[in-house]
Amino acid sequence: MTTFSMITVFGFLLAIRGQKSALLARHRPDFFGVWREALDRFLTAGILLALYALALAFDATRPLARENGILFFGVFGYVLSRYQGKTDIFFLTAALLAFLVSQHSADLRQGLGEVFVIVAGIGGFQAALLGLRYRLFFSKVPASVRGWPVICLLASFVSLALWAIAARVF
Amino acid sequence: MKLPESYFSRILLAYLPFMVCPFDLTRMAAEAAWAVLFLWITVFFFWFTRRLFPERLLRPAFFLWLLAWAQAAWTLAKLPPFWIVSVFFLMPVSFLEAQNKAARVRVFSRLVPRYFWDRFLSGAGFLCFVLAMDLGRVFFCGALGAAVFAQPAGIFLLLTIAAVAWKNQPFKAL
Numbered sequence: 001m002t003t004f005s006m007i008t009v010f011g012f013l014l015a016i017r018g019q020k021s022a023l024l025a026r027h028r029p030d031f032f033g034v035w036r037e038a039l040d041r042f043l044t045a046g047i048l049l050a051l052y053a054l055a056l057a058f059d060a061t062r063p064l065a066r067e068n069g070i071l072f073f074g075v076f077g078y079v080l081s082r083y084q085g086k087t088d089i090f091f092l093t094a095a096l097l098a099f100l101v102s103q104h105s106a107d108l109r110q111g112l113g114e115v116f117v118i119v120a121g122i123g124g125f126q127a128a129l130l131g132l133r134y135r136l137f138f139s140k141v142p143a144s145v146r147g148w149p150v151i152c153l154l155a156s157f158v159s160l161a162l163w164a165i166a167a168r169v170f
Numbered sequence: 171m172k173l174p175e176s177y178f179s180r181i182l183l184a185y186l187p188f189m190v191c192p193f194d195l196t197r198m199a200a201e202a203a204w205a206v207l208f209l210w211i212t213v214f215f216f217w218f219t220r221r222l223f224p225e226r227l228l229r230p231a232f233f234l235w236l237l238a239w240a241q242a243a244w245t246l247a248k249l250p251p252f253w254i255v256s257v258f259f260l261m262p263v264s265f266l267e268a269q270n271k272a273a274r275v276r277v278f279s280r281l282v283p284r285y286f287w288d289r290f291l292s293g294a295g296f297l298c299f300v301l302a303m304d305l306g307r308v309f310f311c312g313a314l315g316a317a318v319f320a321q322p323a324g325i326f327l328l329l330t331i332a333a334v335a336w337k338n339q340p341f342k343a344l
Contacts (some may be wrong), residue, residue: 005190006320013186013255070244070251074237078230091233140210145217148182149332157327163321 004166006100007118008159011125015133016151017089029130040121041094044080045115048073048098051096053108073099093122121162128158178336180292180331181299187252188300189325195304202300205253205288208239209260213289260292279299303328 014037023056045051055065064085077095081087097118105111140152184205188198211234221222236258236300240251306328318324 002190003321008326009186009189012326016183067245068241070241071237072235078233088233090228090286092258095249096255136301145299145334147337148177149330149337152326152330152333153183156330159321159323159326160318163323164332 002100003114003118004121004163006097007121007125007162008155009038010097010118011122012155014093014122015126015129029127029134031131032126034126034130037090037119037122037136037168038119038126040084040086041090041097041122042116042119044077044086044090044094045098045101045119046085046112047080048076048094049102049115050109051076052098052102053111069099069102073102098111121166125162128161129154132158177292177295178333180259182333184256184296185299185303185329187255188303189322190252191250195301195308198304200298200300201249203242203295204249205256205260206225206297208253209257209296210289212257212261213286240266254297255259256296260296262289278311291298299332303332306331 008104052065052069055061056113073095077091077125081091082093097115101111101114101118105114129151136150136154143155179239188202214242216232220228235245236254239343243249245255261262307319307325310316310324316324319328
């Protein structure tokens, strides 16, 4: 449930904050950009998890990393995001994702697998929402439901579809 | 008077992280109350100390402040750090932009109470919104037995209803 909720919530946040509606009106949604961002997110969270595993491997750094997990992922996540010139929301999602995965994954390999699934789900959610939102520009949507109401409704449909797919796959 | 759309946008985006951990009503209310209290503390802190930070260090200082408190809340109460995303969306983070310089405002200016009143309303509105959404979820899921409302899809449906109600407020702009 938490994994699926994270996919939905982060996918929605990144779809809304990652794109400007004025640009959407003129251009097709940048699906290549969505998946490139997803790859960047996977690599960033993966590097964070690898650094955490490295810190846990040494006696001197193990207690410090274990007791200050949020600070660890936050500080390194911030540095990595700034280095790549990413947005604040990218940094927050990557750091939170790495922290939460580190809490219940037994080793680095399992952690990377979980991150991959979540990041791929986020990318799928973003792509579906942005595509549907773009198609809506060519439809006659009543003024009373334009904007947030119709975006939330689309997100609900996308979430329902992903939930059904996830139930079949896993 | 019609409440502005941007106010709803901030509250809606700040509510989203609460969908990740489906707590019970009491726990969610406590977490939302903590997020709001922390928002007010942060607004107060950065209002008075912003000029002390060099422009280049303001953004790292803001995020370090968020992370340090998230770590403290996690260590002391095992509070998942999603609430810092809520605070991030509720905060007027435009003050982090380099082109927005801090203006000199007199202590007894009318701008000061208006600024703090706006932030107070954002926090209080957010708290009410979280409680209303969770009560709605409990009603549809528990009383009516609609299992979809235990999923993000159902919560997005509730958000749709809230957004329609907000967009079609009975009082028109003057």
